[in-house]
Amino acid sequence: MVAAVLRWYADNARDLPWRHPGAPEEVAWPVLVSEVMLQQTPVARVEPVWRAWLERWPSPAALAAEAAGEAVRAWGRLGYPRRALRLHAAAVAVVERHGGRVPSDPQALLALPGVGSYTAAAVGAFAFGQRVAVVDTNVRRVLARAVQGRAQPAPALTAAETALAVEVLPEAPAGDSRLPARWSVAVMELGALVCTARAPRCGACPVADLCAWQRAGAPPDDGPARRGQAWHGTDRQVRGRLLALLRDAPGPLDGPALSAAWDDDEQRERCLASLAEDGLVVPSGGGWSLPL
């Protein structure tokens, strides 16, 4: 399976800018930025924001020197804007705790704001070439099908899935220390381009012949139905509208200006309060602004 997937990746990998090779100290920050932006966000929407972000803040120190609100503004419409705040906080932590260099130590990475088990592993593998299991939704889906014979992975990451990812992670042969990391990105790419959630292109899959799910006749998902994310009328929608107004405004906005975001006064105020609690907005001159 390893050789087939690696061959497929060599021929089919997308040319994504954060994958361009380089010394760890050169690529660690770009990789970290990409991984945080890619959390729950499609590649196509990340790429232009990532380019502008790194042009403006080519190092953690550059970002750390700016107001957090500028990060929120530059985040644009990527969604989950708390990630922008956390990435800014991570830059500050990198400067304060690691001399401005993104750490390679897994525990140090995990300790950074906005960096969880996936992102820490991804930075370790893709920036530093470490042999660590990178378990994202793509990897989980590919392994669920190819190895476990299931249509979809469990609703939440389980210890068994992590153990399986560790089990299939290849050793680095002599002279190719980065092969385990390449395996991880290859499986992710396979999940993103071929072994997709909805309509997998099994005819184009390099491991279709040994896929447990295919061999079982591609049975439908037998797990519990996933509950969709509500949107219309939710606090998320209201928070999104409020923040959109503030992103597009040069300075603070007062109550009347923000009332344009949502008619329901009670819900609007509640959401404003929750945004303030998250640090995404701060009181400013009787109104509100992005954090300073």
Added chain:
DNA sequence: TATTCGTGGCA
């Protein structure tokens, strides 16, 4: 462990 947290494209 289950929820919460944006946004927009696509089937």
Added chain:
DNA sequence: TTGCCAAGAAT
């Protein structure tokens, strides 16, 4: 058109 889903993290 509506629901699904996209390189998760924090609580």
